[in-house]
Amino acid sequence: xxxxxxxxxxxxxxxxxIDLAVAVVVGAAFGKIVSSLxxxxxxxxxxxxxxxxxFTSLSLKVGxxxxxxxxxxxxxxxxxxIAFVIFLVxxxxxxxxxxxxxxxxxxxxxxAEVKLLTEIRDSLxx
Numbered sequence: 001x002x003x004x005x006x007x008x009x010x011x012x013x014x015x016x017x018i019d020l021a022v023a024v025v026v027g028a029a030f031g032k033i034v035s036s037l038x039x040x041x042x043x044x045x046x047x048x049x050x051x052x053x054x055f056t057s058l059s060l061k062v063g064x065x066x067x068x069x070x071x072x073x074x075x076x077x078x079x080x081x082i083a084f085v086i087f088l089v090x091x092x093x094x095x096x097x098x099x100x101x102x103x104x105x106x107x108x109x110x111x112a113e114v115k116l117l118t119e120i121r122d123s124l125x126x
Contacts, residue, residue, distance in 0.1 A: 034082045042081070043074065 011017065047053045055077075058070025110118070 031082060034085060035078050038078045038081050039074070043077065
């Protein structure tokens, strides 16, 4: 049991798990922001352009059941916008990483020991 707890502790403290936890929290907050943008700004604008249609109120009554397909359409629209924004963010990050990888690292000045050894080597060659 001690070995199991030690393994779990090593796993939980690794940077990847902590990074993942932070990403989930930030992603949830980001999702709320985008959902609010879609629900409060974009969809009302689309509704105005389409003659005042409110998608979330679209429904179909079949017997005693109500199929609220407008809510489904709203969620599909939310997902599409969130996926597109995440695509753009990942694309920008990828381009920034390529620029960082393409930039050559500045040459370091050799240490005094390396300079001395180079002089000794060059003297021995003569």
